[in-house]
Amino acid sequence: MIMLKNMVKTQLLLLFLVGVTSVAALSKSELVDLAKLAEQAERHEDMVEYMKELVHLSGMLTDEQRNLLSVAYKNVVGQRRSAWRITKSIEDRHQEKEEEESEELASGYRKEIEKELEAVCKEVLGLISKLLGTVDSTVQPIEAKVFYLKMKGDYLRYLAEIGATEKEEAGKSYEAAWKVAAEMPATHPIRLGLALNYSVYYYEIVNDAEKACKLAKKAFDDAIEEMDNLKEDSYKDSTLIMQLLRDNLTLWTAEQEEETGQQEFEEEF
Numbered sequence: 001m002i003m004l005k006n007m008v009k010t011q012l013l014l015l016f017l018v019g020v021t022s023v024a025a026l027s028k029s030e031l032v033d034l035a036k037l038a039e040q041a042e043r044h045e046d047m048v049e050y051m052k053e054l055v056h057l058s059g060m061l062t063d064e065q066r067n068l069l070s071v072a073y074k075n076v077v078g079q080r081r082s083a084w085r086i087t088k089s090i091e092d093r094h095q096e097k098e099e100e101e102s103e104e105l106a107s108g109y110r111k112e113i114e115k116e117l118e119a120v121c122k123e124v125l126g127l128i129s130k131l132l133g134t135v136d137s138t139v140q141p142i143e144a145k146v147f148y149l150k151m152k153g154d155y156l157r158y159l160a161e162i163g164a165t166e167k168e169e170a171g172k173s174y175e176a177a178w179k180v181a182a183e184m185p186a187t188h189p190i191r192l193g194l195a196l197n198y199s200v201y202y203y204e205i206v207n208d209a210e211k212a213c214k215l216a217k218k219a220f221d222d223a224i225e226e227m228d229n230l231k232e233d234s235y236k237d238s239t240l241i242m243q244l245l246r247d248n249l250t251l252w253t254a255e256q257e258e259e260t261g262q263q264e265f266e267e268e269f
Contacts, residue, residue: 038050
């Protein structure tokens with residue numbers, strides 16, 4: 001694996017040594033190839049630049065290209081979300097201990113991470129808006145529309161996590177995607193992925209465990225009923241997401257029962 005990553009990095013370096021010094025000078029095929037190389041080298045910041053330029057050049061992406069776009073931004077934003085959560089936890093700990101100087105330091109650092117996170121989310125949301133305008137020209141417009149609306153909901157949810165947008169904005173995108181997804185098979189990985197993230201939105205952002213469980217359970221049950229029609233090429237992705245839906249349901253249901261039990265205990269006490 002290390003040897004492969006080194007080879008990929010060497011290939012990237014060679015491309016630039018032979019004169020490709022500007023992303024804007026690259027062709028569409030070169031941008032896609034470099035995005036794939038950057039993914040293997042785990043250089044997701046570079047991957048974002050290649051895919052961003054591809055969107056500007058093409059205005060419309062193939063299934064493979066939109067997946068590359070999603071992977072690129074997911075990793076770049078994921079690093080910052082993780083950093084924000086860790087920093088926020090440290091800040092809260094200092095606040096509890098009334099360590100004002102350390103709390104102020106952590107708070108300042110968290111705000112810097114928030115700026116980065118907000119900038120990246122708004123950047124990808126701009127690209128998604130552009131891509132949503134091209135879905136009717138794609139080979140599978142329903143899939144493309146659900147994919148981009150789900151992606152829009154995801155990044156609005158990330159902004160809502162840090163208070164950079166109203167939580168209802170993410171909900172509107174998820175709801176719009178869910179309506180269109182009704183035309184897709186219940187076992188389709190894009191529809192299942194939407195159900196997974198939409199239910200997480202209800203649980204973590206809206207704090208509505210009942211709605212989260214209801215949505216996740218319906219998506220899981222509907223998929224189970226259509227398992228006989230599951231396509232071989234999407235079997236692995238679909239079953240993985242179904243497992244995640246079931247895991248969340250198990251966890252959320254247990255937490256609800258715990259809270260109910262605690263509430264009954266308090267009332268009896």
